[in-house]
Amino acid sequence: MRAFEEIEAALEDEEFQSALSKASLGTQAKVEEVLRSRPELLALAEEVREIKRAAIARLDELLEQAMNSLRAVRATPHLAETAEEAREIVGKLIGRGKLVVLSKSMAAAEVGLRPYLEAMGNEVWETDLGELLIQLEGTKPMHTITPAVHMSRRRAVELLEKAGAKVEGESIESAVRAAREFLRGKIVRAQAGITGANALAADTGAIVTVENESNVRLVSSLPPLHIALVPVDKVVPTLMDAIKVAMVQSAFAGLYPPTYINVISGPSSTADIERTRVYGAQGPVEQHVVFIDNGRTAARKGALAEQLYCIRCGRCQYECPVWIHTANRWGGPVYGGPMGLVWTAITYDANEAAKLSFLCLGCGRCDEACPVGIPLSRLIRELKAYAMRDLK
Amino acid sequence: MPFEPREIARLIADSMKRYGLPFPAPSDVAYSWAKGISLPSRGSPMLYTGALYQLAPYIVSIVDYTSLLEGSSLSSLGLKLSRHLPPSVLRIAVRPREEVRAYVERVLRSIVKLLERSGIRPAYAYEDDMYSGVLLYDLGLDELFAEQARKVFKALKARGAQEVIAVDPHTTHVLRSVYPKYVDGFDLSVRSYLEVISASAVGRGEVVVHDPCLYARFENVVEQPRKLLEGAGYKVLEPRRSRRMTYCCGGPIEGLAPKIAKKIARVRLSELSEKSSLIATMCPICYINLAEVASRERVEDIALLLAGEVK
Structure with missing residues (x-):
């Protein structure tokens, strides 16, 4: 199995091991400090836990409400049952020969969007720096929110230069500056911007994203067309709920306060001339939301249902003793680590996830780390039982 | 991985x-340690080891064997062999x-x-001190597992156990939190010996504690x-990293991914030894895993430290 060969190679890669060790110890300490100094965030996490539980329980109803709310703000909702459908919907909206910018989105990776759009003859660029490095390296995101966690500065500079960015000197600052210049050139000319979402509010159709780089802001506002990919489990009842999800995600990722929380409800507009509303002011003229099911509603009835509460903070990854040596090389083709195993089972292939689940220690550190109380070690044991179901 | 989990599972199922x-x-592996100690063979509380400590010396040897195979060309050979290898050969x-x-x-x-010193004279089931099935549960x-759990429960009940000391x-963990989900009518009260004994002054100096995951996160023995x-x-x-956020010793995957x-x-x-060169463990799996990689550090089971039996 190729996955095990990749894990094996990661174990032997000293640069990979030392980068991960440094990142995980650093993030563990940061999250601990954020939560220690701001106990109200723990209370907020409890609240989000309840919000997610309630939302998943009435997902069908909320999804319908969200679609109506989106139409009300002149956005266009789409529902993709499968990864293939999601790719096709986005492909039709974009067409061929376009310049497309993406902000880091695991949903986009899940449906294989970038290679699909490229194969259609589009030029596609990731704008999150970590994700851009992953694109240039031709690998996969190694962590849910810090995709290039395994990479050294030397490697980052090498990749940026190969892409044509002009890095002056060896410092991390100069690499960031070069990436900024390079990406600006793409973003201002792009005909379409694609983002993910941390949450989507059913009552308003508002998409909430949280970020530090400001690339989500640019990608969602500069191009004339904005497409948001929203896995259906991200729908919550209200805009306040959605903002709470973003706040907790950011705290449990150790990035608090978040530099930006963005709220987007429909395309840009103005009513400044004769109080007549016209869509397409400085921001997008058109906005589309592609809801992605891809196994999620089916999972609500199964043994893995609690995974749907996940807010993708990636803390379970940084706290997992196995993940710290493998990163997302372990967990499946897109997702990785404790939550990744279960997401792989839900969105890709339960057999694949079940095979990989045997590297789980069952130590329960992920259960303890999860802001929304997903019993990850129990869900992963379910995967093991699934792999052994015919053995008596 | 040197072995496919399903191959290991087959071997284990066969051996069970x-x-x-x-x-x-050997058939007396679970209770040979108790020869010469005369405990009542019926009654309550019942000391129940579940044979995990006793299997530790076998686990170390199996891990040596699989480590040898891991990453080598022998790996695929080992896999093929294991399909045809009867447990008696593995023995x-x-x-x-x-x-x-x-x-x-x-x-043990x-x-x-320690129990006797705390005024507790437990019964011990000797040949009915059966394996609890933890590994079956962990492997899915x-x-x-359910079959084994029912057997263990029946045997302990037949010997008059109401309270069990693990x-x-x-x-x-399996007895207290998992058996009730798999065994109808499970009504034993289960505690760890660490929850029932009292201390007597037998030692001195500094010791760093290594919380085992299951005590710390699942059983609140902290x-x-x-x-x-x-x-x-x-x-x-x-x-x-301690208490509820303790860090695993790596043990649970030693057989599959050494x-x-x-x-x-x-x-x-290394993080334990930052604090003290004397490390207290409370689990045979933690003990063998940490002791295997220790050089200058001393890893000791807590029972020996509490009983004043460290050499």
Whole structure:
């Protein structure tokens, strides 16, 4: 199995091991400090836990409400049952020969969007720096929110230069500056911007994203067309709920306060001339939301249902003793680590996830780390039982 | 991975059927440590080891064997062999490591001493001190696990047990939190010996505690071991990651992925040794994993520290 060969190679890669060790110890300490100094965030996490539980329980109803709310703000909702459908919907909206910018989105990776759009003859660029490095390296995101966690500065500079960015000197600052210049050139000319979402509010159709780089802001506002990919489990009842999800995600990722929380409800507009509303002011003229099911509603009835509460903070990854040596090389083709195993089972292939689940220690550190109380070690044991179901 | 989990599961299932144990071992492996200690063979509370300590010397040998295969061209050969290898052959290949066997025997005898010193004279089921099935549960072999759990429950009940005193975190956890989901009418009260004994002053110096995952995160056995060590005269030091956020020793995947397990053990050992060169463990799996990678550090089971039996 190729996955095990990749894990094996990661174990032997000293640069990979030392980068991960440094990142995980650093993030563990940061999250601990954020939560220690701001106990109200723990209370907020409890609240989000309840919000997610309630939302998943009435997902069908909320999804319908969200679609109506989106139409009300002149956005266009789409529902993709499968990864293939999601790719096709986005492909039709974009067409061929376009310049497309993406902000880091695991949903986009899940449906294989970038290679699909490229194969259609589009030029596609990731704008999150970590994700851009992953694109240039031709690998996969190694962590849910810090995709290039395994990479050294030397490697980052090498990749940026190969892409044509002009890095002056060896410092991390100069690499960031070069990436900024390079990406600006793409973003201002792009005909379409694609983002993910941390949450989507059913009552308003508002998409909430949280970020530090400001690339989500640019990608969602500069191009004339904005497409948001929203896995259906991200729908919550209200805009306040959605903002709470973003706040907790950011705290449990150790990035608090978040530099930006963005709220987007429909395309840009103005009513400044004769109080007549016209869509397409400085921001997008058109906005589309592609809801992605891809196994999620089916999972609500199964043994893995609690995974749907996940807010993708990636803390379970940084706290997992196995993940710290493998990163997302372990967990499946897109997702990785404790939550990744279960997401792989839900969105890709339960057999694949079940095979990989045997590297789980069952130590329960992920259960303890999860802001929304997903019993990850129990869900992963379910995967093991699934792999052994015919053995008596 | 040197072995496919399903291949290992097959070997274990086969061994369970033949020997009632996950690996081939002599039939008296679970209770030979108790020879010469006369405990009532019926009654309550009942000391129940679940044989995990006693299997540790076999686990070390199996891990040596799989480590040898991992990453080598022997790996695929080993895999093919295991398909046809009857457990009796594995029995010859896997000899218990003698120094570990002697060590765990001392631990179990110390636990009896600690209980008696605390005014508890437990019953012991001898040949009915059966394997609890923890490994079956961990590997997802639910039907085999349920079958074993029912057998254990029946045997303990037949010997008059109402309260059960377990000696390691895995056995405490499955009996207390998992058996009730798999065994109809399960009504035993289960505690770890660390929850029932009291301390006597037998030691001194500093010791760093390594919380086992299951005690700390699943069974809330967190403060008791610290109080006992303090009561015994030790100054208890905490590693950076402790209590509910304790860090695993790597043990649970040592048979399937020894390379990762060793890396995890080294990470844990190094953060423990930042605090003290004397490390207290409470689980046979933690003990063998940390002791395997230790050089200057001394890893000791808490029972020996509390009983004043450290050499």
